[in-house]
Structure formats: structure tokens, C-alpha cells
Amino acid sequence: MLRRFMVNRLLFWIVVLAPLSVWSVTVAQEGTRMAKLAASVQQALLILKDPELAVPARREERREMLRRVIYQEFDFIRMSQSAVGRAWGKFTPGQQQRFTDLFRRLLENTYMSMIERYDGERVEFLKEVPKAEDLVLVDSLIHSKGQQYKLSYYMHNTSGEWKVDDVIIEGVSVVANYRSQFQQAIRTPEDIEPLLSRLQEKVQIVPKGG
Numbered sequence: 001m002l003r004r005f006m007v008n009r010l011l012f013w014i015v016v017l018a019p020l021s022v023w024s025v026t027v028a029q030e031g032t033r034m035a036k037l038a039a040s041v042q043q044a045l046l047i048l049k050d051p052e053l054a055v056p057a058r059r060e061e062r063r064e065m066l067r068r069v070i071y072q073e074f075d076f077i078r079m080s081q082s083a084v085g086r087a088w089g090k091f092t093p094g095q096q097q098r099f100t101d102l103f104r105r106l107l108e109n110t111y112m113s114m115i116e117r118y119d120g121e122r123v124e125f126l127k128e129v130p131k132a133e134d135l136v137l138v139d140s141l142i143h144s145k146g147q148q149y150k151l152s153y154y155m156h157n158t159s160g161e162w163k164v165d166d167v168i169i170e171g172v173s174v175v176a177n178y179r180s181q182f183q184q185a186i187r188t189p190e191d192i193e194p195l196l197s198r199l200q201e202k203v204q205i206v207p208k209g210g
Helices: 002-013 033-048 056-071 076-090 093-115 174-185 189-203
Strands: 024-027 122-132 135-144 147-158 161-169
Touching (some): 033 056, 033 122, 033 161, 076 161, 076 174, 076 189, 093 189, 122 147, 161 174, 174 189
Antiparallel strands (some): 122 135, 135 147, 147 161
């Protein structure tokens, strides 16, 4: 039960923003896609450890700085497309753009306040495994309170840039987790606008501590 709780906590806390949060970082291979993620970790560390940015009056300023670091590492369009699955083709271009923005905001609203809490976690980047010419899997371990959790990142190459488009923790894909929810909600094109409306309502709700 405890391990399942920790896995769920890591899945929804770490999984989306993990490479950019506040962990101590160890990198096994320099000059790789893995090292690229580690460089962003260091940028986030500088932001989160800056005492001048930690004051309540500068909270939104600090979050905006984190967003700039976070967004450069993730392909939210590809993540949105994968989360919706085959139903993505039913969306108009305008609906696709709206969904991508709302999905990103949903992830941020839900997990940003948790990302800002540092509790001694440490991430160890282990290796990257080529899966295709434009796809690699980066493996890492999360060390938390005497336990280890496997966390892997799928990164793809689009126009020369490597971006994260899915994260797997203990065998669970964050994109697949959302896909199961969205596929139930989208049966016909007429279901898209109600889904967008529900997402809009969710992102307007500020979570406790957020």
C-alpha cells in the first residue's frame, strides 16, 4: 500500500516535470540527450534555491521563470496528440490548439505547487537507449526516503530538437493514463467541445497550496 501510494505520488508529482524539478542530479553520460535534461535541472535548481525568489511577493515571477525552463524541454503538442489518441483527427485545428493549451495548464495547475516542495529526493540519470532514428529512451532512478523508483523519459527528435513526449514510472505511462480518460470522453466529434469546456473549468480552479 505504501509503495503504491509513493508510486502514484511520484507519477502525478514528478512525472510531468521531473527532469526540471529540485532534485540533486547525477548524470552517467555527458554530451547526450540525458545531459540536456540534467542541464535544465540545474537551471531549475538555481531558480528554486534563490532565497530572493522564495518570498510570496515574487512567487508568480519564480513560476514564470520555471515555466520558461520547463516548456523548452517538453513537446506539449505531441503529448496532447498522444493523450487523445486516434480521436485527435476529429479535432479541428483550433480545437487542437485549445486542447494543447488547456492540457498543459491542467498539468501545471495540478502539480506546480508540489514541484516547489523539496523533500530530499535525488534523481540519477543512468543511460539512454536508442529506440529509433528519432526516438530515445532515457532511464533514471529516483531516490526518495530510502527507496528507489524507475523513471524513464521518451524523447523524440523534431527538426533537430530533442523533446520529452512521455514519461514512464514503474511501468506506468503518464500519457497512457490520460489517454484512457480522454478516450472515454470522446466518442464523436460532438463530444469535443464539452470536453474542452470541462478542461477549461478545471484549469480555472486553483488547487490548495497552489
